[in-house]
Amino acid sequence: MSRKGTVSAVRIWKRFAVDHRRRLLRDQIGGLSRGLRGGGDRDWRWALRDVTLRVEPGEAVGIVGANGSGKSTFLKILTQVMYPYAGRVEVHGRVAALIELRAGIHPDLSGRENVYLYGSLVGMRRAEVVRQFDDIVEFSELSEAIDRQVKFYSSGMQMRLAFSVAAILQPDVLLVDEVLAVGDAAFQQKCLDRMQTLLSQGTTLVFVSHDLAAVEAISSRGMWLQNGAVEVIGPVRDVLGAYRHRIEELASSSGQASGIVRLKETSIKAPDGAEIRTQDPLEVRFVVENPDPRSVRLYLGVSEGPATPIFVVRRDMHLGTGESKVQCTIRSLPLPRGRYYLWAGIFDVKGRELLPWHPAAEFDARGPDLDSPPRGVVRLAPVHVDATWRLGAE
Numbered sequence: 001m002s003r004k005g006t007v008s009a010v011r012i013w014k015r016f017a018v019d020h021r022r023r024l025l026r027d028q029i030g031g032l033s034r035g036l037r038g039g040g041d042r043d044w045r046w047a048l049r050d051v052t053l054r055v056e057p058g059e060a061v062g063i064v065g066a067n068g069s070g071k072s073t074f075l076k077i078l079t080q081v082m083y084p085y086a087g088r089v090e091v092h093g094r095v096a097a098l099i100e101l102r103a104g105i106h107p108d109l110s111g112r113e114n115v116y117l118y119g120s121l122v123g124m125r126r127a128e129v130v131r132q133f134d135d136i137v138e139f140s141e142l143s144e145a146i147d148r149q150v151k152f153y154s155s156g157m158q159m160r161l162a163f164s165v166a167a168i169l170q171p172d173v174l175l176v177d178e179v180l181a182v183g184d185a186a187f188q189q190k191c192l193d194r195m196q197t198l199l200s201q202g203t204t205l206v207f208v209s210h211d212l213a214a215v216e217a218i219s220s221r222g223m224w225l226q227n228g229a230v231e232v233i234g235p236v237r238d239v240l241g242a243y244r245h246r247i248e249e250l251a252s253s254s255g256q257a258s259g260i261v262r263l264k265e266t267s268i269k270a271p272d273g274a275e276i277r278t279q280d281p282l283e284v285r286f287v288v289e290n291p292d293p294r295s296v297r298l299y300l301g302v303s304e305g306p307a308t309p310i311f312v313v314r315r316d317m318h319l320g321t322g323e324s325k326v327q328c329t330i331r332s333l334p335l336p337r338g339r340y341y342l343w344a345g346i347f348d349v350k351g352r353e354l355l356p357w358h359p360a361a362e363f364d365a366r367g368p369d370l371d372s373p374p375r376g377v378v379r380l381a382p383v384h385v386d387a388t389w390r391l392g393a394e
Helices: 025-036 071-078 110-123 126-140 155-168 178-182 185-200 212-218 238-251
Strands: 007-017 044-055 060-064 084-092 095-098 172-178 204-208 221-226 227-233 262-269 282-290 294-303 311-319 322-330 339-349 353-365
Touching: 025 262, 044 071, 044 221, 044 227, 060 071, 060 095, 060 212, 071 095, 071 204, 071 227, 071 294, 095 262, 110 126, 110 155, 126 155, 126 262, 155 178, 155 185, 155 282, 172 185, 185 204, 185 212, 204 212, 227 238, 227 339, 238 322, 238 339, 262 353, 282 339, 294 353, 311 322
Parallel strands: 060 204, 060 221, 095 172, 172 204
Antiparallel strands: 007 044, 007 084, 221 227, 262 282, 282 322, 294 311, 294 339, 339 353
16 A cells, blocks of 8 residues: 555656647638548647656655656646546645646735635645644745735745745645746745755655756656656656756757857867876867957856856967967866766957857766765755865864
8 A cells, every 4th residue: 555645657648639729710611621521630749658657755856858848747647637648646645736836826815815725725624724824924934915915926925825835734745846936046945945854754746847956956866858758767867967968969959159250170188198087187179260360258168968067267368360279278177977068158358259158069077976965955066076084183
């Protein structure tokens, strides 16, 4: 018998009818006539295709993927807001869901009234909500607005109210979509801390977000959805690594960056020609093609996939007309084992773009794996730091 907090979704399929509302009238009439002749099968779009996921009590799973990949649809099926075309879903225990900003929130009711409404929706007795009410208001930081109608709340205030009710009422299963993105940075961190507390108390979490650092910090496993199907599922770092790699491939395939100046013949290697290793020197060589003499600022960065770099180096230099050979040496590569991407951009001294920030090359680093921080500690960048330890040092 399954324990409270267990989430099981087996071979889930979900489809939606293709929206034809914008077709011309003659096209709609033609479709109607085909239907009368027996050829009127509807067009369908598959939002989920054979998705299977099992989450144990107290486990956190992060779901990533591009917009339209089926993430939110999958969460709605877990909450039984909608039902699958095929497959089986079982969610055991009290479920709290933050999938849409106003889900379970009535705009014409006050914040106070909505707290009691939401509590009843998740199956709580009124006495339980009364006992937790002050904690909910304190966490949401909405004491001055709690008796105001929610329709006068900002989107951030609505998120504060919804998350506070869902998190303070201690559900067995918490499902969170991208709604946290509308909050300010301080409250987002507060929400992540609260989710970590709930996990330590045995709550199961399924977390959908485009914030990959938050997903990695809070989740132990990950699932990447691509066009409604599971692309990768497994340890969260492996899943995010594959997802970042795809992001980088898409960025690289968008074509060579163009600007007033051009970057040519980029190479990345160790000085002695050996494999690139953690804490060893790294050489980046390239040729800059420039039509006119000018002073520039050249930026190089290294990332795991998205355009946000792990680190950036900059050099101001004067370029002559034609081709100029440039070499940058990083004395000690501060990266653990993995695949990385070199980004480059060139600007004039006033900050005007001469060559846009773009992926220029990729490379693999050999060395130790990254030391993983405890769950809940947001890892901003995978930097490898050598350290010497001694017990009983004076």
